[in-house]
Amino acid sequence: MNRKMKWQMIVPVLLLAALAVAFADPFNTPPIFLSPAEGPIAALTEKSFELDIEVEDIDNDILKVTVENLPAWCHFDPYLMQLYGTPGRSDRGEHHLTIKADDGREVRHRKISLQVSYGHSIQQQLQETMQDVWKTDLPQLRGASAAVVGADGQLSTVTIGHSDAEKREALDASHRFRVASVSKLFTATLILRLAEQGRLGLDDRLADHMQVPGLPFGEEITIRQLLSHTAGVIDHLNHPSFYRGDWKHRKWSERDIYRFAAVRKARFRPGEGYAYSNTGYYLLGKLAEKILGKPLKECFAEEVFQPAGLVQTEYDDYSDRRHRIDSLADNGRGYEYHQSAVGAAGAIISTPSDVARFGHALFHGQLLGERSLKAMQQDLGFEKGGDHYGLGMRLWDDYGIRHIGHTGALMGYRSILMYLPEQDVTVAISTHHSHRRWYNLVNGVLLSVADYYE
Template sequence: MKTIKVLIWILLFVACSSDEVKEDVPVDEEAIFLQELQAVVDSKIGSDKLLGASISIRVDGEERWKLQGGISKSDTPITADMRFGIASITKTFVAATVLKLAEEGSLSLDDPISKWLSLNSPNIDENITVQQLLGHFAGLLGYFRHPDIWPRVEGNLTTAIPPIELVDYVGEPVFNPGDRYEYSNSNYLVLGLIIESATQKTVGEVFREKIFNPLQLGNSYFPANESLVGPVATPWRDSNGDGTLQDISDEFGPAYHSVFYTAADVFSTASDLSMWGQHLFNGSLLSQETKNQMLNFTPLGDPIATGYGLGVREVTFVGRSLWGHTGGMRGYGSYMFYDPVSKVSIAMLNNQSRSQNGPLLRYELVNEILEKVFAHL
């Protein structure tokens, strides 16, 4: 009888101890939250959705979450170290460089084009100022719209086009300088030429000297002027409009990089790009006075894309106004935004273009992730 009582006591002790152990095991809330964020990414990936995506989210400079989904190509998944074309987010680097040069006294935002360049183009008024170029108030027609530019690129993919020759593809102006806002890649083409004239260096050299190296953005490149090092996400594009994406990596060489130039040719990782958002809006790269100029948004009358400053978009996510830029180029789509309330920055990079649902899926992905992040913090 005593033996039975002892056994019962031991069993009860073990059972109670087991319950206590279970109660003491901590719940890894961050791991669970990471799974929730990954589920959002996974919901946007598929054969008729996004091919691949890389995402980085920082809070006040600290990288808190890194997410990847989908493929670079059939046998290669997207990885965090992959570089993507960031397309028009390049304009934030150009604008920051020009504003930095203005702070240093190398140029002025009131300078006319004629102070730095002799373009000899009937379609470019050389009285247009640097500030008008930065804010898209110049009236210049976008050079990608010229009917001869892409035949030239595609006719010789291995030969870079000198930036000064891209000026020849700027068409007749759409309004007088200063009249109103209209987004145009030609503005940033001219700004790239001004950077080179003011510094007597290539844009790539200036980016590396003033941004990439001092801010430790070691995975960011400007392939129009320098070699692109490291793994690159394969670019895909529905080139013929039949609804099927094609691998265009064989096309993406010197001609592509040169034609995108300062309108769109920076390549980066999601991690570098989310850090760039912190440096640009939450750091000391530019003075507060200069940042106030950059963030003086022209209202656009759109409920989502609400304003444009100097190389920076104001866009609504989860009912909040965030600062940054979007991007789209052959083979890539991108987002980089910063929330001044929570100090959250997010970068989302995607390796496809001209896909039917791509633009909407990219916005939904960023919006849904931010909704969860804002609720979590």
């Protein structure tokens, strides 16, 4: 096509455009939207929603107003000029609508978005989830207690079932549990606080501060390795040889635990592998006592429990069948053996409320600085071919939800602490029944809480 022919085609188009401008009605004023304003508009699930639409036409033209992209739950009344409806839980999210106002000569648009959020509390969400999972997957579960602390520090608690083995007394939020290895996160927090105070270095050797006679590679093991289970130390609590003789009625001294570890080979040379070790955390508790010069019970209380504002948490160095713990949820095994065998590896008792408060305080920088929190989340266990484990902290990414914390299992008790960084929410759950589907409840609560705060 030559240049002359192109111009012959373009010129008529330009003339038509010019004529359209020239003959446009110079006396028409297009419709003017008075409301709603552009931008997001809030709506709540299971709550009645109404939104008035106001459009003005100063020429008094008859307006035709329509709405495009209406979600199924939302309706438009052209006579009342109103959007209305009740969104359900499945409607949560963002819905983009376009309102059109046509005066017969010109059309104006107003784009809005309806932001549908949950119209019920996290308390209700947690209650419904716990009840649903309990009835569907764990009908025989003796009882469970859960707590959630949101970013604002607001606490919500829910309990289901009974607090005793005979199922006579209802469980409530004041009942305490053996949180077992969730204690390791408390212990790691204590040790890192001492590091921040300059009382020790994480890469100090344990032998720089205390001696464990005969401990394999005892002169090489570092504090960081003990915290991350990469020290190669034996695990006495999961070793069948530990439970011999009158183990259900005796007390253990530190010399007993030291000797048990000393006469058995290391699992590997320090720093060359990963192996979960309760013995390693027992040693960390003795390290704290050595450095602070006081019993571990006082170390925990002064350095962790009190700064975090915990009122129902204590380190158990006393209970037995004759000396029982006030308000402990009972499963018939709560005093199976003395906690002197466990020490800093898992002898803390608490409520989910307090455990969740501890997690909130920890991850909000009230107990440790940013550098220490970052160190706790370094995946040293996986680097050595083991679990995703940092310093006293398990690292998870289940269902695409990143969460960190710790689990615990001891004498029929199960506990978990989970912090969800993206949602900035802390969850704690405990039970006094070692049910094989325990994690159905854990995962149900995890998914439900993550969805609520999404």
